Amino acid sequence: xxxxxxxxxxxxxxxxxxxxxxxxxxxxxxxxxxxxxxxxxxxxxxxxxxxxxxxxxxxxxxxxxxxxxxxxxxxxxxxxxxxxxxxxxxxxxxxxxxxxxxxxxxxxxxxxxxxxxxxxxxxxxxxxxxxxxxxxxxxxxxxxxxxxxxxxxxxxxxxxxxxxxxxxxxxxxxxxxxxxxxxxxxxxxxxxxxxxxxxxxxxxxxxxxxxxxxxxxxxxxxxxxxxxxxxxxxxxxxxxxxxxxxxxxxxxxxxxxxxxxxxxxxxxxxxxxxxxxxxxxxxxxxxxxxxxxxxxxxxxxxxxxxxxxxxx
Amino acid sequence: xxxxxxxxxxxxxxxxxxxxxxxxxxxxxxxxxxxxxxxxxxxxxxxxxxxxxxxxxxxxxxxxxxxxxxxxxxxxxxxxxxxxxxxxxxxxxxxxxxxxxxxxxxxxxxxxxxxxxxxxxxxxxxxxxxxxxxxxxxxxxxxxxxxxxxxxxxxxxxxxxxxxxxxxxxxxxxxxxxxxxxxxxxxxxxxxxxxxxxxxxxxxxxxxxxxxxxxxxxxxxxxxxxxxxxxxxxxxxxxxxxxxxxxxxxxxxxxxxxxxxxxxxxxxxxxxxxxxxxxxxxxxxxxxxxxxxxxxxxxxxxxxxxxxxxxxxxxxxxxxxxxxxxxxxxxxxxxxxxxxxxxxxxxxxxxxxxxxxxxxxxxxxxxxxxxxxxxxxxxxxxxxxxxxxxxxxxxxxxxxxxxxxxxxxxxxxxxxxxxxxxxxxxxxxxxxxxxxxxxxxx
Numbered sequence: 001x002x003x004x005x006x007x008x009x010x011x012x013x014x015x016x017x018x019x020x021x022x023x024x025x026x027x028x029x030x031x032x033x034x035x036x037x038x039x040x041x042x043x044x045x046x047x048x049x050x051x052x053x054x055x056x057x058x059x060x061x062x063x064x065x066x067x068x069x070x071x072x073x074x075x076x077x078x079x080x081x082x083x084x085x086x087x088x089x090x091x092x093x094x095x096x097x098x099x100x101x102x103x104x105x106x107x108x109x110x111x112x113x114x115x116x117x118x119x120x121x122x123x124x125x126x127x128x129x130x131x132x133x134x135x136x137x138x139x140x141x142x143x144x145x146x147x148x149x150x151x152x153x154x155x156x157x158x159x160x161x162x163x164x165x166x167x168x169x170x171x172x173x174x175x176x177x178x179x180x181x182x183x184x185x186x187x188x189x190x191x192x193x194x195x196x197x198x199x200x201x202x203x204x205x206x207x208x209x210x211x212x213x214x215x216x217x218x219x220x221x222x223x224x225x226x227x228x229x230x231x232x233x234x235x236x237x238x239x240x241x242x243x244x245x246x247x248x249x250x251x252x253x254x255x256x257x258x259x260x261x262x263x264x265x266x267x268x269x270x271x272x273x274x275x276x277x278x279x280x281x282x283x284x285x286x287x288x289x290x291x292x293x294x295x296x297x298x299x300x301x302x303x304x305x306x307x308x309x310x311x312x
Numbered sequence: 313x314x315x316x317x318x319x320x321x322x323x324x325x326x327x328x329x330x331x332x333x334x335x336x337x338x339x340x341x342x343x344x345x346x347x348x349x350x351x352x353x354x355x356x357x358x359x360x361x362x363x364x365x366x367x368x369x370x371x372x373x374x375x376x377x378x379x380x381x382x383x384x385x386x387x388x389x390x391x392x393x394x395x396x397x398x399x400x401x402x403x404x405x406x407x408x409x410x411x412x413x414x415x416x417x418x419x420x421x422x423x424x425x426x427x428x429x430x431x432x433x434x435x436x437x438x439x440x441x442x443x444x445x446x447x448x449x450x451x452x453x454x455x456x457x458x459x460x461x462x463x464x465x466x467x468x469x470x471x472x473x474x475x476x477x478x479x480x481x482x483x484x485x486x487x488x489x490x491x492x493x494x495x496x497x498x499x500x501x502x503x504x505x506x507x508x509x510x511x512x513x514x515x516x517x518x519x520x521x522x523x524x525x526x527x528x529x530x531x532x533x534x535x536x537x538x539x540x541x542x543x544x545x546x547x548x549x550x551x552x553x554x555x556x557x558x559x560x561x562x563x564x565x566x567x568x569x570x571x572x573x574x575x576x577x578x579x580x581x582x583x584x585x586x587x588x589x590x591x592x593x594x595x596x597x598x599x600x601x602x603x604x605x606x607x608x609x610x611x612x613x614x615x616x617x618x619x620x621x622x623x624x625x626x627x628x629x630x631x632x633x634x635x636x637x638x639x640x641x642x643x644x645x646x647x648x649x650x651x652x653x654x655x656x657x658x659x660x661x662x663x664x665x666x667x668x669x670x671x672x673x674x675x676x677x678x679x680x681x682x683x684x685x686x687x688x689x690x691x692x693x694x695x696x697x698x699x700x701x702x703x704x705x706x707x708x709x710x711x712x713x714x715x716x717x718x719x720x721x722x723x724x725x726x727x728x729x730x731x732x733x734x735x736x737x738x739x740x741x742x743x744x745x746x747x748x749x750x751x752x753x754x
Contacts, residue, residue: 228345228346231346232346232347232348235346235348236348236349236350236351236352237352239348239350239351239352240351240352240353240354240355240356240416241350241351241352241353242473242474242475242476243474243475243476243708244474244475244476245351245475266442274475275446275472275475276471276472276473276474276475276476277475279439279446279472279473280351280473281348282439282441282442283416283439283441283442284348284351286441286442287416287441304346305345305346306346306347306348307345307346307347307348308347308348309347309348309349310348310349310350310351311349311350312350
């Protein structure tokens, strides 16, 4: 908003300056014109000192309207030329005549010259006018063109500016959108990552737990198996097998234990063995006491079921 | 502050976890399957505490029992000087002290005089680990029967711990040879299974051979050359009453009682013929020829079912054991293949094992057993000249004659059927041969 206002003011200013410039040009032109026209009556006075070349130079001067004529050269005035010795009366008369004639002739010539000069001046004036007009026109055209150009440029600049602003805005918007999108993406990514991490962590935890459980189970089962085997071996070494403990004999013992593995009681459950077998297995379990300690973390069971089942 | 639902959840979850853990407990113990499938054959450690004894003939009952049990190979006895005490009844036994000696069982007892000059032997077999009394019993008899009472104590203890009937209170018959040359004297002796308590039932200047117990233990059949010819006699053990059942031409030898006690399987050669196996019906003297092969067939041993006879035959060149049915026309079947020489068969009471004399590659004659079901053959003894194997009535031990060295007198020895425990029965005089282990005494 403020930019467009500024722009407007700028264009006003430019326009004023342009018009001002044009008016100044016209004024200079007019001043020159009047200035040039004004000394015309004094031309005959100075006619003798005017050099044709000078005139010619003046006459050939171009574009005085656009460029004010520079000030006359600061060269020092030429000293008066030394004339011949003073003439006789006849000569004077003759000279008078001759002068009269010459004056007449000169007057005529001067008249002619004046006419010519006037014509020239007029023509020059016309030319100058035409030139000025043309110049003015050209200047106006130029100014217009320039103005137009300027306007166009301004418009273009404005448009460009607008476009740029639009572009900027768009870019800004785009950037914002992009940023938002990026932010959104980042957030989504972060969320996904967090979720993935959480899932991973959960999976890892699950795996670890599973592993721990497996390990514990494996450890426990391995340790249990090992312990079982220790107990079995200990009892087998303690079992003096009577000859009647033949294959087909199966006796189940319920063994009571106290912490430390000491056997405190042995009761015979189902048993198809004879008294000797019963005695031997009871004695074996007592002789195996204290039973080997269970693996860490497993308390001694208070009861243990042991099956005697000889295979040979 | 009122707990939020989340806070209230935690203890509940803990409870659930804990109860799940506790539920797993029985499952964990259920996994603990302990199955004992084998044991050891070590001798059972036992302490036979000296019995409190009334004045007797000097028989140390505890010592006899210990000798019996240790001699079986199935027991190891705690030396008396290592005993923590000498209790004579169960109430005085401090089990922890006995357990500390490594003893599984403690036997305490006493011999007390009862009416009519009789003695009572009381004993109590105790489990040192459980403190329980396993067997307690009283045997009565005269002082002269004290050893027999001790053997009966041994039988009870043996059966209580091994599950096998003891055969300590059984008798053996054997031939003793006293003197030499013209003064040589052959004796038929009956003794306790441990060699003690010998009774002479026949004496002769001529060879006596192959005594065999009747299944009821009342009779003994044997071969006597008292008439310069071989003849088979049966003699009543208690009375000495005897009958000659066979004195046929040629060889009359190797009598064996049928399981029912009605027949004898004997070896007869006839005149210049091959020895053959016959059965002789003792009630009517009826003779039935069993073997036909033109070879030596001798040393018959009845299968426990009485339907077949094992015998030695050299029909294949070297002596081997064959089996033949007693029905006429039966085809003999070779039983032994392991060594080149297998002879003198004897069948275990359960019919599962064949004991024999086998000759190894070094020319040693040793006692071997063959499992008749599996064919497993195992040499049990390590002598140079072991012969005449005879199963104890419980089948756990084999008695045999051994000649320890060249020129040395033959002795009697026992070996457990697993070959682990051997024992020598050194007679008081002369050489002994041809042992025959009698049946259980009813």
